[in-house]
Amino acid sequence: NELNFFARLIALGTDVTPGDVDASITYTLKYL
Numbered sequence: 001n002e003l004n005f006f007a008r009l010i011a012l013g014t015d016v017t018p019g020d021v022d023a024s025i026t027y028t029l030k031y032l
Contacts, residue, residue, distance in 0.1 A: 002028050 005024060 002031070
């Protein structure tokens with residue numbers, strides 16, 4: 001699920017805000 005999430009972030013590109021990136025990193029670190 002995490003990989004799919006990051007793939008979506010990359011695909012969204014400029015639509016992704018720094019907050020989204022921070023949230024995804026926090027989420028991934030929390031649930032790894």
